[in-house]
């Protein structure tokens with residue numbers, strides 16, 4: 001077992017090809033669309049949800065059986081049919097620089113899709129490296145109860161506050177101290193975050 005390398009990847013306007021249009025393909029496509037990827041599904045038929053997405057031009061549907069040329073220009077490829085021979089053919093058709101996920105062959109996949117907790121800018125990915133997708137889902141539920149909806153607004157605040165601190169505070173020790181201060185339960189729970197930040201900044205800058 002090789003350790004996989006986790007990254008948060010910006011897929012905006014990147015071409016992603018999903019071969020197969022069943023339940024598993026649908027789950028992958030929904031997350032890809034959330035990330036604004038340019039998704040093409042190659043499959044003679046698709047689930048109702050995928051059909052609606054195609055009608056609404058959220059995805060491109062190539063209504064056909066897979067052919068090698070369908071992978072052209074894709075950065076990511078999902079071999080998500082229910083036919084393991086076709087999935088293998090997809091994998092073999094890919095160029096070395098393309099990353100392929102084979103839904104029924106974890107060991108032959110260049111990447112796995114983790115379970116995800118998303119609260120705005122907070123993005124937690126859970127992987128069991130193929131050992132147990134169900135455990136990944138259980139851990140996700142657990143983390144979802146710990147990191148609730150309040151984190152979305154809080155992270156937006158942290159983002160803005162950090163930009164402001166970087167801009168206004170030149171001393172690196174002071175900067176570090178302020179960045180730590182705002183990443184605390186006190187700020188998470190406060191409903192007067194901006195006022196508190198201003199006070200802190202004024203206090204530090206007067207020193």
Ligand SMILES: C[C@@]1(CC(=O)O)c2cc3[nH]c(cc4nc(cc5[nH]c(cc(n2)[C@H]1CCC(=O)O)[C@@](C)(CC(=O)O)[C@@H]5CCC(=O)O)C(CC(=O)O)=C4CCC(=O)O)c(CCC(=O)O)c3CC(=O)O
Nearest residue numbers: 103104106112113114115116127128129130132133136137
């Ligand atoms: C390797 C990986 C490759 C990949 O797909 O990227 C893979 C492979 C396989 N999954 C299988 C089955 C199931 N997968 C799920 C669910 C999810 N599977 C996901 C990811 C991954 N699945 C990657 C590793 C993730 C990790 O390392 O933890 C999640 C996290 C993300 C997503 O898919 O979006 C998503 C949870 C989404 C959520 O958080 O809600 C469920 C449960 C359910 O559906 O409720 C079952 C049924 C129970 C079971 O079998 O365990 C099978 C057997 C198929 C068969 O029986 O033929 C294989 C193939 C094999 O293992 O050989």
Ligand SMILES: NC(=O)C1=CN([C@@H]2O[C@H](COP(=O)(O)OP(=O)(O)OC[C@H]3O[C@@H](n4cnc5c(N)ncnc54)[C@H](O)[C@@H]3O)[C@@H](O)[C@H]2O)C=CC1
Nearest residue numbers: 020021022023024025042043045065066081082086103104
């Ligand atoms: N990685 C994961 O998370 C999981 C993987 N699986 C695996 O995923 C496979 C697919 O599962 P489902 O989506 O439920 O199957 P499904 O039967 O709902 O869908 C299969 C899709 O593949 C398409 N297809 C078949 N031959 C094709 C070809 N030559 N070219 C293009 N498309 C083709 C069909 O038209 C259909 O849309 C299962 O066989 C299972 O091994 C199952 C559960 C979870």
